[in-house]
Amino acid sequence: MANSYFGILSSFNHDIQEWKTYKSRINQWFLANEINNTTDPSGKKRRAILLSALSEGTYRLAENLALPKDVQEVPYEDILRFFDIHFNPKIVGFTERHNFYAASQQPGETHSQWAARLRGLTSRCAFHDIEEALRDRFIMGMMPSLEKEKLYAQDITNLTLTKAVEFAENVRCAKSAAIASASTADASAASTSALYKIRSRGKGARSVKSDLPVKQKCKVCGYTNHKASECRYADFVCRECNVVGHLRRMCTSNKVNYVDNGAGDENIDDDGKVFKIRSLRGEPMVETVFIQGMAFKFEIDSGSAVTVIPEKLYKSHFKDIPLIVPHKRLMSYTGDSITCVGTIRLPVYYTNRSHTLDVYVVRDGGPPLLGRDFISTFQLELSSVLSTVNYCQGTLPSVEELQCQFPVLFSDKLGRFTKHKVHLQLKDNAKPVFFKARPIAFALRNKINNELDRMVELGVLKPVDHADYASPIVPVLKRNGTIRLCADYSVSINRQLIIDQYPLPTAKELFAKLYGGKNFTKLDLSMAYNQFELDDESQRYTVINTHRGLYKYTRLVFGLAPAPAIFQRAMEGLIGGQEGVLCLLDDVLITGRDDAEHAARLRAVLQTLQEAGLTLQREKCEFYKDEVNYLGYVINKNGLKKSPDKIKAIVDSPAPSNISQLQSFLGLVNYYRNFVPSAASVLSPLYNLLKKGVKWSWGLDHHEAFTKIKLLLASDQPTSTPKQG
Incomplete structure (x- = not known):
């Protein structure tokens, strides 16, 4: 006979639920059903219940966390510990406080709910005076309302959070009572039958005059079958003025009078009837x-x-x-x-x-x-x-709407590509190469330590005690003063890796997809390479040697020779076949011939990226721009233009004094040679210097070619329009 359990245990999806809360709930469920160490000494039953309650994506996560073991063989307590470590990262005080101070009351959220949610955000903030911080943020974060205005006028000396919530509720109740008292609807209006028959006025319908007195509308919702004091919308927040107590159509702040359309009263019977109601035009909501x-x-x-x-x-x-x-x-x-x-x-x-x-x-x-x-x-x-x-189906969705629809994608967390793990393949004759840590400047030591800690916290780096392969690091100072750690794999593992031959698309191939584009959205993947996990074997080859010891990369990392091709192959497999979508490494560009097509393509790409476990760097994304910079070009509906920054770099380049400098200059120039019809003939003297056996001698003809190509590139040439197909 099957067991009968008390209560319902819901499923757990880590994308939309918090592990801490769910863990507490499942523990209470086990307690209520007397499932414990006595009745389940091995923990197998609790493990089976927990695993069966996981969503598909969360179950895959559990499998990955359990490796190299099978998750079905891992003890229940160990699974809990895996999840605790994964979902409860090291607390960063300022991040938690930022979330606290950035919080604000949401439409439809009562004052009590807002206070409760705010209190939950303080759990990791380490405030010295929690009550004062709660009171201040509660009032400052309230939606614009009469309650907020009156709270700002209160004496702050003895005002606590509890008193502020109570005061706000009193003001709200008083306001609702004032609205209710304004209604003079007859009490008998609410005693009509609970069932209403709604008829559409057809062409043959006759207008019937009634001698009955006109019923007064409810001040809250506008209907005439009840008093305002009995209206079930009395606690709703108006989306026009953000004040509780009426719906938007009854709002007086916009100075627009509501017109009764004669559609009749709403059927408020909740006995389980399922009526398929559509608007007059037959368009579903x-x-x-x-x-x-x-x-x-x-x-x-x-x-x-x-x-x-x-x-x-x-x-x-x-x-x-x-x-x-x-x-x-x-x-x-x-x-x-x-x-x-x-x-x-x-x-x-x-x-x-x-x-x-x-x-x-x-x-x-x-x-x-x-x-x-x-x-x-x-x-x-x-x-x-x-x-x-x-x-209008052609209207582009707002950025806020997209963030709501794709919360994981815009979570600002490091993503994890879920389709497969990356495998690095060594050549047959590969031998371990171990480099010692390079000396670092004392002034950079703390910055490097901070970056190592950050990467370990993100799970990108993992300390190891010993390694067969080890590469030195090169710290690169960024503009904001922080450090980017780069592994110098060029002297170690890159020489022994088999390079993926997947070709990167040319600019011409990419821009052919832009034909007919009206405006543009550019997406930027957050720490793009690091979103791809390496398999266990490949992690052995990525070890870096630092002043603090050895660390291995658990994710794909910039500097590995096969990384660009591996990444491009994966991205092409995800979104490469979609029309109007360009993808070169971590930069994705989307366009459409009109707003409807643009919106459809954008949503399709966002959905695909989210399903693949990837995340975006919101600050670097650009939405619905008339003009964007992409791959060194300025792109708009008329076609391609040269980037002013790159042209300035070319114009400011000094005359080369050796072959290496000339090759660098020609590399810049070739990027835009399609804008100069006679580029081949103009550059001919410069290319002659690169021929085998030609001795370096910078002469007048070389200087003239050097100067002329600069002038041609700096001139306002017509834009290049990509062709279809």
């Missing part, structure tokens, strides 16, 4: 929600009491979640019974919030529906959704 890290499009249907998905969707994405016997019977508008095969509890992520909903799975269902349970849980204001029903 569609919203994107995230479930277990995947994006789904649902239709919002206020006629449905519950959230519904078809059985086909359940089988394709959630079949591993057991069905629960439904506690409601579902009926259509006509009274016909709808076959419900069961319910599942799913964590739904929407507008930066996550709630667990009971989702009904129906047989032969239509599109997924977000019902009134979703609307109520997420405090969705339908008037704002209705205002976007006729949303």
Whole structure:
């Protein structure tokens, strides 16, 4: 006989949930069901329950953390320890305080919820006076409202967080009471039948005059079937003025009077009826929600009491979640019974919030529906959704919207490519090469130490006691004063590695995809190479020797000879085949002939990158630009232009005094030789100096060619327009 457990244990997806919270919940679930060291001395049962509750992506993570062992053989306590180490990195005080001071109250978030969320952010801030910091940020981070204005006028001496929350709630309640008292609707208006029949006025319908008195509208929502004091939208936040107590269409701050469209009252019956309601134009209200890290499009249907998905969707994405016997019977508008095969509890992520909903799975269902349970849980204001029903499909999504839809991609964390690990292959005659650590300047020692600590904390570097291969490091001082550590593999392992022959695309091949582009989005991968994991064998070859000892790279690193080709092959495999998408190493450029095409291509690329486990460096990304710098060119809808910075470098170059300097100059010039039709003849004297057996002698003809090519490149030549195909 199967065991009956108390409570429901939801699944864990590390992309949208916190391990610390989930660990506490699963421990409480084990406690409630008496699963402990006595009843489960080996921990096998707890291990099986935990692993079965992991999402697919999190299970893969557990497998990787357990290597070289099989995760199904690792003790339960060890799995917990793996997750603790992985999800609870070393605390960085200023980072935590930045998150605290950057937090602000969200639309729909009550004052109590805002205070509770803020308190949770202080756990790692190490404040000396937590209550004072909480009080200050609570008030400063509040949304613009009457409550905030009145709190700013309070005496700060004796004002605590508790008093501030209580004061704000009192002001809100007083404001709601004032709104309610303004309504003079007759009490009998609320006693009408709970069922409403909505009819569309067709061409043959006659206008019927009524002698009944006109009912006064609710000051909160605008309907006439109840008082404002009984309105269920009384606690909603207006999206026009951000004040609690009314919907946007009843807001007086915008000075626009609401016009009753005569559509009738809303059916507020929650007995499990599923009504498919559409707008007058037949266009569905569609919203994107995230479930277990995947994006789904649902239709919002206020006629449905519950959230519904078809059985086909359940089988394709959630079949591993057991069905629960439904506690409601579902009926259509006509009274016909709808076959419900069961319910599942799913964590739904929407507008930066996550709630667990009971989702009904129906047989032969239509599109997924977000019902009134979703609307109520997420405090969705339908008037704002209705205002976007006729949303122009050609409008480009805002950056904030993209960050919400792809939270992992814009998380500012180091990504991890999930498709495969990188393998470095040695030549047959390869022999271990070990270099001692090079001496470093004392002035750079602390900076190098900080960078080593940072890379270890990120998991890019890992200390080792001994190694067969070791390469010296070259510290490079960046403009901001920090250090970039570069391994000098040119003297060690690069000579013994088999180089991937995957070709990098030429600029001409790339820019052919730009044909017809209107505006441009440029994406930059955060620490691009470091997002690709090395397999265990390859990590042995990447060891660096420092003044603090040996470290091995666990990720692909700049300086390894095969790295560019390996990275390019992977990126081409992900997004190389998409139209209007250019990719050369960590720089991705996206365009389209119109906004709709641009938006569709951008979302497709972002979805692909997120599914592959990669992340972007938000600060370096550029969205919807009329003109961008890419691969040394300035690109706009008219074509390609020369980069002013590169042209300046060419113009300012002194006359070369040897072959090496001449080769460097010609390398710069050749980048833009397509802009000079006669480049070959102009440069001919310079190339003659590079011929075998020619003695170096800089003469007048060389100087004239040198000067002329500079003038031609510096002139305003017509832009080069990429051709299609």
